[in-house]
Amino acid sequence: MTEEIIIAGFGGQGVLSMGQIICYSGVMQGKEVSWMPSYGPEMRGGTANCTAIISDEQISSPVLNRFDTAIVLNQPSMDKFEDAVKPGGLLIYEENGMTRKPRRTDINICSIAAYDESVKMNNTKVFNMIVIGGFLKVRPIIELENVIKGLKKVLPDRYHHLIPLNEEAIHKGMEIVKEEQAVKK
Amino acid sequence: MAESNIISPENLVYEKTSVMTDRILHYCPGCGHGTAHRMLAEAIDELGIQGDTIGVAPVGCSVLAYYYFDVDMQEAAHGRAPAVATGIKRMLPERYVFTYQGDGDLAAIGTAETIHACNRGENILIVFINNGIYGMTGGQMAPTTLPGMKTSTSPRGRDVATMGNPLKITELVAELPGTYFVTRQSVHAPANARKAKRAMKKALEYQKLKKGTCFIEIVSNCPSGWKMTPAQSNKWMEENMFPFYPLGDIKVPEQ
């Protein structure tokens, strides 16, 4: 199993930490992982992205141009990475703020209204955890318990009381993710 | 009475400090470096810290200072002595660390290192020889060259409108909170040399207290670069350098 993921959106949406949480969770599950961020001025409010790779084997290239899964959280990211999804791969997009639907017909497409859900939960900070939930529902490559273990590892002790809230957000994401298009792999 | 008869310990009136080696100084006749070296060496000797002192030599006429001071020394790149001294002092905080630098080294190419070492209050002694000229490279204009002064790169005299003003870096570092003791001295006459040595001793004693950077400027001469006899150069220094770079303490520790 190798899952090559690109996560892209605005700086501040928790794009980079989402990739890190997936990688930490992968480590907890005994996988090989690699996380590579975009870095530089775009981190400050512009678009940000990171590549996360989870694999049973040693990971060769940490930077990729084609992905099994693209998680895109704003329109520029959809424009940039829709075409980078491998045929039969997966595109997950956040509904809020998108001005067009994906155009590809040869990939699986899911949408998630994570932002609206985070507002309903009264905490927009869990936005990225909702997205992770949605992703794990469609691609169950990591057990939920390992995600929680991963979170414990990423978060400093003083934030551990927030773990139940994050777990709730993951569950919400799993509930609300919508399959829009399915193709045979 | 045969000459050899007077060479005996009881007749000894002067002895070269053991903190200076027996190597023959390469400095030009009448140059202040030799006396400045000796004053610093005697200060180290009198404090009994020869084995605890590490010096940093500059690039300039005193580039070979490590041949003359009989203490462990490092040779720094041009202008970098305060950074090198910082590296040494941070590793060996109980050692006495000094730099010995000329005006080009300290106040032109090494300005950043000088200002920042002083501003951090590195517990080092900086000895700054200011003779207003680049001696080693053959008499070019220095950052401290006086207005109107002729050098090989200001052959019609330093024109401040195009060549800038002489830099009073000693007054500048005295303004920094990291400096503890800042003084301007000379070594051209015995009384001045003795005073300079007292300042050096004081500075090394302060270093032990870890109060910050001590900075001693020695206004000096350059008979070769100034194209004067040693006596003329000292007179010229008194008449021209001292009015612009007045001798005396600039910053002294509060009592």
Next chain:
Amino acid sequence: MKELRLMKGNEALAEAAIRAGADAYFGYPITPQSEVIEYLMRENPADRTGMQVLQAESEVAAINMVYGAAGCGKRAMTSSSSPGISLKMEGISYIAGAELPCVVVNVVRAGPGLGTIQPSQSDYFQAVKGGGHGDYKLIVLAPATVQESVDYVKLAFELAFKYRNPVMILSDGIIGQMMEKVELFEQMPRSTEEYEWATLGKKPGKDSVIVTSLQLQSEEQEKVNLRLQAKYREVEKNEVRFETYACEDAEYLFAAFGSCARITRKALDMARAKGIKVGIIRPQTLYPFPVDEINRLAGQVKGILTVEMNAGQMVEDVRLAVNGKTPVEFYGRFGGMIPTPDEILKALEQKIIGG
């Protein structure tokens, strides 16, 4: 106990410096390596091991602080990225000339000039040919993983002291910024050794120690140069390190280093899946360069493709090593662009197999 962690390359490297028993780090922030000094400041190694960390006023000051600390026989390190490394080159030349040990890390970004902060390998020439003025060499280690970033810090200090020579770790923006699993070695004690060449204070009855790179007499300077050259021959004899993969039956060969070797490895897997018998050699030491192994492999394969994130630098050393035995071609992306495995495979097919 060995520890497994998920860490960023830059942070892992900083942690490795503490664990390797470094005495001092002097640095100046620059993207993409600022995490090194940030991590060290956060970690406050003065409390853990007594290691001193100082943010200098410039890269120039930082390398000269390293000079001062190294002159005292201490394990000193600095890190920067390309423009900052250029600034350090004066000091590195002095350190090589004064025969002092130290570790310099370059997390390379693309140039020339201010360039871009994106990853590159465009400082290969600067690293392996000396970089500053005068005839000297750095020992150059090129990590391809976060793990190697850690292991090479330890190795770099060992080699620096073994040869009394500056060692450069030539990383890049990818290795520095990425996170990977890493096994940290145990904390090593800081050295208490008092080297006879170090300025620690003159010992009674002994000559004072002078640390200098200056010899005004040409006869003396030539002796220094001859001694340096003899040292470099020893380094070339003893310290060549490389990794080969899938070379046993290879008809073609990739040559690549650092992060680019990993991307090339992905292209290799794709080529093998298509039935193309290609292997890879990845020099882990860029100086000394694996001349003999490349020359040996050149006798076996029909062509070599060197892949780099620059306009073609290591390829010159590959050609010297191959010495005409087999065609050597180059594929590279630069300016912060990263070659893709597809591009590399296509280059192999077009330039080597079809060529």
